[in-house]
């Protein structure tokens with residue numbers, strides 16, 4: 391079995407290393423802070439000592455990746471970067487790796503640590519197709535690998551798009567608990583109602599995607615004008631409760647612009663065209 395190296399032993403790096411150990415690979419690990427190696431892995435003292443034919447890095451961001459990488463030790467070998475960051479930084483890192491003579495694959499873990507080591511887990515990859523094919527069997531030990539194309543920024547592009555929905559939704563959930571609490575609603579009372587929302591989201595996402603593909607945004611079941619009024623009620627109640635309203639105001643801003651364009655009778659999916667920041671601080675232009 392191919393020996394593998396994992397650089398970075400946060401919760402994700404430890405899960406990655408654990409999956410290789412469990413699958414029987416000789417697994418060498420390194421971390422800035424020593425003593426975090428999972429059982430069965432071999433802890434190296436330096437990155438140069440740890441680096442092998444297949445080296446995977448998973449740390450907090452690309453500044454940390456740049457701080458720890460040893461280009462000399464990785465020259466002529468494969469580096470798979472499973473650290474999350476932006477598409478622009480992913481492309482810059484790929485260009486740097488090419489300059490250093492490092493075979494480089496970009497990746498983004500699209501599942502929690504509990505998915506690692508199982509086929510239910512998902513990891514996005516982008517970069518040279520032949521490099522992905524060469525290591526596909528080894529990468530499949532970690533999770534189901536999804537190859538997204540040559541452009542090294544593409545894995546990060548998918549990652550930030552999915553995380554955009556995830557973090558906005560989760561921020562909405564904590565905001566809802568705070569708004570509920572301001573009216574004396576306990577978390578236990580609200581939880582089943584919020585779970586109910588989760589159940590209708592898949593069909594709403596399907597509809598939004600289909601509308602964007604077809605270019606038709608029917609507002610017969612619910613119009614932008616109606617959604618705008620509903621969002622305004624949530625903003626007003628949040629203000630009364632002394633809560634932040636920035637995210638809600640951004641959403642109402644998209645609806646305001648659609649209504650001003652005379653498209654208030656169309657459906658919510660049309661607002662995708664009104665997300666672009668306006669630079670006045672009300673759409674987070676910075």
Ligand SMILES: NC(=O)c1ccc[n+]([C@@H]2O[C@H](COP(=O)([O-])OP(=O)(O)OC[C@H]3O[C@@H](n4cnc5c(N)ncnc54)[C@H](OP(=O)(O)O)[C@@H]3O)[C@@H](O)[C@H]2O)c1
Nearest residue numbers: 398399400401402403422423449450454473474499502503
């Ligand atoms: N955890 C998850 O569920 C999950 C899910 C999907 C994707 N991811 C992605 O996986 C990556 C790793 O995440 P994580 O959950 O393991 O925890 P993390 O807190 O994002 O990263 C912790 C790791 O980064 C290292 N680190 C931080 N700053 C550093 C620096 N300046 N120089 C060198 N090393 C540095 C830490 O080393 P020390 O131990 O020395 O502090 C540790 O190894 C991230 O890009 C994250 O977005 C995580």
